[in-house]
Amino acid sequence: METILELHNLTKHFVQKGTFGSIVSTTEVPEVTVSPVGKKIVRPAVTRKESLVHAVDGVTFSVREGENLGLVGESGCGKTTLCRCIVRLIEPTGGRIIFRGQDILKLRSREMREMRRKMQYVFQNPSNALTPRMKIRTILEEPIRNFNLVHGKTELLSRLDELIGLVGLSREVLDKGPHELSQGMKQRVCLARALATNPELCVLDEPTSALDVSVGAKIIDLLEQLQKELGTTYILVAHDLSVVRQVCPRVAVMYLGRIVEAGPIDDLFSKAAHPYTQALISAVSIPDPEIRREEIRLKGEPPSPVNLPRGCRLSPRCSHSMERCRVEEPELVELEGDHYVACHLFLK
Numbered sequence: 329m330e331t332i333l334e335l336h337n338l339t340k341h342f343v344q345k346g347t348f349g350s351i352v353s354t355t356e357v358p359e360v361t362v363s364p365v366g367k368k369i370v371r372p373a374v375t376r377k378e379s380l381v382h383a384v385d386g387v388t389f390s391v392r393e394g395e396n397l398g399l400v401g402e403s404g405c406g407k408t409t410l411c412r413c414i415v416r417l418i419e420p421t422g423g424r425i426i427f428r429g430q431d432i433l434k435l436r437s438r439e440m441r442e443m444r445r446k447m448q449y450v451f452q453n454p455s456n457a458l459t460p461r462m463k464i465r466t467i468l469e470e471p472i473r474n475f476n477l478v479h480g481k482t483e484l485l486s487r488l489d490e491l492i493g494l495v496g497l498s499r500e501v502l503d504k505g506p507h508e509l510s511q512g513m514k515q516r517v518c519l520a521r522a523l524a525t526n527p528e529l530c531v532l533d534e535p536t537s538a539l540d541v542s543v544g545a546k547i548i549d550l551l552e553q554l555q556k557e558l559g560t561t562y563i564l565v566a567h568d569l570s571v572v573r574q575v576c577p578r579v580a581v582m583y584l585g586r587i588v589e590a591g592p593i594d595d596l597f598s599k600a601a602h603p604y605t606q607a608l609i610s611a612v613s614i615p616d617p618e619i620r621r622e623e624i625r626l627k628g629e630p631p632s633p634v635n636l637p638r639g640c641r642l643s644p645r646c647s648h649s650m651e652r653c654r655v656e657e658p659e660l661v662e663l664e665g666d667h668y669v670a671c672h673l674f675l676k
């Protein structure tokens with residue numbers, strides 16, 4: 329299987345202005361700043377009234393064509409920031425993003441435009457993702473027109489019919505506005521809009537979190553069916569592992585801006601190595617009452633990405649924490665075939 333996407337040491341830091349946690353404003357941090365004497369400073373200068381939010385802090389992973397990757401982790405760990413960096417909705421602070429062998433951070437705006445056709449992003453909340461006063465027809469036409477994907481009106485109309493049918497909605501929906509649709513229908517429209525450009529990679533940011541459980545389950549079924557028909561590769565973000573299990577053969581677990589474990593989903597369920605993954609898995613409900621699993625609880629709350637703990641980021645909450653964990657940050661290393669972990673319990 330060909331690698332479609334590689335991330336190398338990707339970082340995204342924000343400068344947060346304000347004191348005592350009150351955010352006054354935030355700015356994006358340039359990768360390299362130049363001091364008045366012309367010396368390059370890689371880390372940005374942060375004044376006393378500013379702090380640095382390490383939203384994404386050195387992420388490395390790859391995605392193979394047709395092999396969906398699930399990205400899981402608790403709220404605030406940096407999933408949305410990472411996804412937005414991947415499609416360059418925001419500029420990363422550092423690192424590399426290689427799509428089909430090309431470093432997309434080096435592309436000029438014209439080349440990046442073509443890349444945008446190949447990589448699509450579905451926003452976390454469908455209600456915020458659709459312009460309120462636009463008809464669904466106009467919303468779906470936009471990407472088709474922008475990328476000149478059809479010739480003439482007849483072709484456009486039949487493409488719209490095709491797209492709306494693909495996501496299981498009727499043609500009448502095209503003449504409605506977003507406010508006339510349910511949350512589930514809005515999410516289907518968002519999917520149709522993303523698929524309008526025939527993308528090779530679709531980054532889906534928690535496509536079910538704003539939906540009722542049963543509606544969310546139908547969206548996951550739809551994603552599975554669409555992939556069979558269209559062959560698009562997904563990066564699917566979710567809070568918990570049970571959502572990604574159905575459509576993602578591989579999964580990456582994120583904690584405070586870093587990947588702590590990645591590998592085949594079955595390996596993660598049967599032999600999770602990282603204490604954080606073990607805790608996530610123990611919280612997934614199992615339908616079989618015969619199987620009993622004890623829930624592993626982590627101590628305390630996740631620390632803020634502003635004041636990161638020294639050493640392993642999980643160490644203040646981890647019951648296995650050793651001296652080394654409190655001083656040295658563990659690297660992500662291969663445990664066995666395609667299964668990676670960043671934990672001192674497994675490092676020599």
Ligand SMILES: Nc1ncnc2c1ncn2[C@@H]1O[C@H](COP(=O)(O)OP(=O)(O)OP(=O)(O)O)[C@@H](O)[C@H]1O
Nearest residue numbers: 342354381383402403404405406407408409410633
């Ligand atoms: N523009 C910004 N300025 C400052 N901090 C930000 C900005 N965007 C995100 N953050 C911070 O970066 C961290 C990661 O946020 P992000 O939204 O990526 O997390 P997430 O994993 O997607 O969370 P959720 O599951 O709740 O959607 C959080 O601490 C958040 O407050």
Ligand SMILES: [Mg+2]
Nearest residue numbers: 407408409452
């Ligand atoms: Mg998010």
